[in-house]
Amino acid sequence: MDATTKRVDVSIIKGKLHLTQEPREYFQSIKYDDGDVDHDHDQHYQNYIHDEDFHRFLSALRGNHHIHYVLLERRFVRNLPTGTSVSYYFAAILEAISQIPNLAELEIWSVRVPITTLCQVLPNAKSLFRLGLGLVTLTADHHDQEEGRDCTDCSGLAHHPTLQYFYLSDFRFLMENAPDESVNGDDDDDDLVENEVGDDSEPPVQPRYQTFLDSFWQALATCPRLHNVEVFSTQRAQLPWSPDGLAHLANSSNLCQLTLRRLRLTSADVIPFANRLAVAQNDDERGNDLSRSRSGLRVLNLHENKLKDDGCIAIARAVSASNTIRELDLRDNHLSVEGGRVVIPLLTSATCGSNFLVLEKLKLANNPIEDEGALLFAEALEQGQQQQQQSLSESTAAIICRLKHLDLSKATISDAGCCRLARALMVNSTLVSLDLGYNNMTNDTYLAFGDALRTANRTLVSLNLQVDRTKVEPSGCAALLQMVEENYVLETLTTSLGSNRGYDPANKARYGYYIRIFLRLNHAGRRKLLEQRGTKADWIKAIVAVQDSLHAIYYLISTNPSLCQRNENDTPEL
Numbered sequence: 001m002d003a004t005t006k007r008v009d010v011s012i013i014k015g016k017l018h019l020t021q022e023p024r025e026y027f028q029s030i031k032y033d034d035g036d037v038d039h040d041h042d043q044h045y046q047n048y049i050h051d052e053d054f055h056r057f058l059s060a061l062r063g064n065h066h067i068h069y070v071l072l073e074r075r076f077v078r079n080l081p082t083g084t085s086v087s088y089y090f091a092a093i094l095e096a097i098s099q100i101p102n103l104a105e106l107e108i109w110s111v112r113v114p115i116t117t118l119c120q121v122l123p124n125a126k127s128l129f130r131l132g133l134g135l136v137t138l139t140a141d142h143h144d145q146e147e148g149r150d151c152t153d154c155s156g157l158a159h160h161p162t163l164q165y166f167y168l169s170d171f172r173f174l175m176e177n178a179p180d181e182s183v184n185g186d187d188d189d190d191d192l193v194e195n196e197v198g199d200d201s202e203p204p205v206q207p208r209y210q211t212f213l214d215s216f217w218q219a220l221a222t223c224p225r226l227h228n229v230e231v232f233s234t235q236r237a238q239l240p241w242s243p244d245g246l247a248h249l250a251n252s253s254n255l256c257q258l259t260l261r262r263l264r265l266t267s268a269d270v271i272p273f274a275n276r277l278a279v280a281q282n283d284d285e286r287g288n289d290l291s292r293s294r295s296g297l298r299v300l301n302l303h304e305n306k307l308k309d310d311g312c313i314a315i316a317r318a319v320s321a322s323n324t325i326r327e328l329d330l331r332d333n334h335l336s337v338e339g340g341r342v343v344i345p346l347l348t349s350a351t352c353g354s355n356f357l358v359l360e361k362l363k364l365a366n367n368p369i370e371d372e373g374a375l376l377f378a379e380a381l382e383q384g385q386q387q388q389q390q391s392l393s394e395s396t397a398a399i400i401c402r403l404k405h406l407d408l409s410k411a412t413i414s415d416a417g418c419c420r421l422a423r424a425l426m427v428n429s430t431l432v433s434l435d436l437g438y439n440n441m442t443n444d445t446y447l448a449f450g451d452a453l454r455t456a457n458r459t460l461v462s463l464n465l466q467v468d469r470t471k472v473e474p475s476g477c478a479a480l481l482q483m484v485e486e487n488y489v490l491e492t493l494t495t496s497l498g499s500n501r502g503y504d505p506a507n508k509a510r511y512g513y514y515i516r517i518f519l520r521l522n523h524a525g526r527r528k529l530l531e532q533r534g535t536k537a538d539w540i541k542a543i544v545a546v547q548d549s550l551h552a553i554y555y556l557i558s559t560n561p562s563l564c565q566r567n568e569n570d571t572p573e574l
Helices: 003-011 051-062 074-078 086-098 115-124 142-146 214-221 243-251 267-286 308-320 337-348 370-388 415-425 443-452 474-486 508-523 526-530 536-545 550-559
Strands: 016-019 069-072 105-109 112-114 130-134 137-139 165-169 228-232 257-261 299-301 327-329 361-363 405-407 433-435 462-464 492-494
Touching: 051 086, 069 086, 086 112, 086 115, 112 115, 115 214, 214 243, 243 267, 267 308, 308 337, 337 370, 370 415, 415 443, 443 474, 474 508, 492 508, 508 526, 508 536, 508 550, 526 536, 526 550, 536 550
Parallel strands: 016 069, 069 105, 105 130, 112 137, 130 165, 165 228, 228 257, 257 299, 299 327, 327 361, 361 405, 405 433, 433 462, 462 492
Antiparallel strands: none
């Protein structure tokens, strides 16, 4: 085993190789400007790599069966030799990494990535199931541009047999690839972190590059085992793909989770995707060519875009026509009250002649749907419960609203809308989590939920009523405390009563303290104990779970005094 192979082996920790240091840390020898071969870590010398040593390093990578994860970072890449051979070195390293026999995960961070070069070497990674690109600058291949070849051809990625997960995080796009010496030069790719969303200095993408990643999405969608795609960015530049290119992802046959977050997508960007999704769903139902259709999308996350009413309506229609999508995130998408009148009915009901609505988790936070939107949700929760009590054969109008998790925080809902939702919970038995934090609620909302959840509802587990506690009176605090004392199902109740900061003449923090005690008891299994199904061992287990709270222990012992009685068969321990 030569020295280079030993260095690679030493760098592997539990099957993970982090190429995050300078090349000299991994290569056998470094030749400096003065011609000496040295392993000193002096930063003032420009290092040059012997071709023989470089190829020995690549061979050590290709033949290593212990590596299953590789992280390639900027510090390693930027310290490769400068000059005309940079593209050669970077492409050669990517190719060697892709030929690692058991490579399962590859992450590239803070590096300029020629997307076509990456796609050309990925077919060599026969076991790769996770590919991540973070803080990267996507570029076209410089030599492809010079020789007139298609610099957006990503067909090499098509039909990758093992790829399951892909993420592209906080990227930017370079219209024209710089010369080789700047690929790993002093340009600061770390500026991606500091470039905030409000920075409009980034130039727009030229027309001939607006479809730069279209072929990439098209190739990615053909991967037969693709399960999860996440794309996230804070950059202000125009995205290097067209709406039709993004719509290719709707054709992926096994894609289960799709996240397109903070991309500033508009209605024009998502309408083709939504239409393709609805068409593919209809093809699934009719038994048409399933190779063209999708049937597995379960989670769709479009958080923090600019869809507005038209985009949200298009997505809602596609979800309403789907029999697979269970989670939808439309937070921060500028949905108005008028748009909510269309979107909310689409997401809470479905025609019996077409599909069952299987949506279980919906997030509409930071969209000003106001009281009107809350009333629509309340009616849907009530009607769904009424239909659930009927047989499906008698239901001809709509399918049961099966929402289990609903996020309406920061939706400018007042007491009227919150109280209406509270009354709906008195009859609903499907909702498990409700988030109404930071709405325009006051003490009336606390009173309403205290009454609704005290005896009627036994399914809600998590509730967020966080608001400025100056808007809450002692009567509202007492109502919540009485509710959690009698409700043994609720495990999470988020309020602002637990803070001891500031002047608190009504002693609201004390109410918050006792509320948390009962929530802990619920989490420890108070429901089983109160329904007389708990053994003595269950009671002792609950006491151990809350042993740091004397009030909780006192409550359990006072509820079941027999815990303090010793049986005749019990023998004292010496």
